[in-house]
Amino acid sequence: MILGAVLAGGQSSRFGSDKAMAELDGRTLLSRAVEALQAQCDAVVVVGREEAPVPTLPDRPRPGMGPLGGIAAALHHAAEAGYDTVLTCPVDAVGLVGTVAADLAPSPAYCADQPVIGLWPASARAPLDAMLAGTGKHSMRAFAGLIGARAVQLAVLPANINTPADLESAERRSHGL
Template sequence: MSGLLGAVLAGGQSRRFGSDKAAALLDGDTLLAHARRALAPHVDEVVVVGGIDGLPDLPRPGLGPLGGIAAALDHAATHGFRCVLTIGCDMPVLPEPLVKALMQREPSFCAEAPILGLWPAALGAHLLSYLEVAPERSVRGWARSVGALPILSPVPIPNVNTPTDLTALAEAMLVTS
């Protein structure tokens, strides 16, 4: 590998899901465990940000995914990682062609799901500053501010936001098994 940290963002409020979606079961395992496994082949190490046992968001809780990305960038910089590949805990499957495309340019992110991105660890200070002054706290807004390249996914990315999404993904996995 080449100094890549993987970070699964698991600190959301799961409003649409109705309960902690990181702990929701898919094919006998949690969504968080699926996301960790999907990320692991592409990085040197995987950390969880948010949730009960994850790294705490920076600079404080309540900043959405950018607080999680800031924590991951800080962890990467202080532990010698060059870049961070981020995904949400609600992304149990990563399309291989999309990951390969993201790895070709840093910073870059998935246009359809911007939480999936490759971010140089050196952007941590910029993100912390952005969080303090920017009126818009979206991943897309920050990505634009650092010149990140949006990459279109060649295939649909399974994303679990509701119990219905989870049921549909489970049924689709049964069909392809």
């Protein structure tokens, strides 16, 4: 069973406002990410924020750990709830295709160009906890290397919305401009 986890705990500093609530074609980035994962996961959670259309989890071990804190929370929840794997995506991954779980399988694997998009085994929670407790490098690629994850080149790469200009560009593309 696959648990989907939308990572939404960032501060949106480059965006300038709450990126998760930004709208593209009348739908928030958060709702788009949740819907993209619902299409291919048995259940979906949002990590790093308190309000969402699905259950939420706080980052682990604490806020401010970046995407790895969100992944740690999702991995622990998955293990406790009986899920084998976790499919993660950031809240700003617009256009995540419905085959990404299959494209990344088997776990562990991640998108080579956007490593926050990944398929992680729930058993990776212990090595991630150790990494986050240590003083070494806390990066997605370091975590992926630690657990032997494969980098996968996705055929369709979702847009990565970091700034209002990125959102405007995505809006133009969605209208064929």
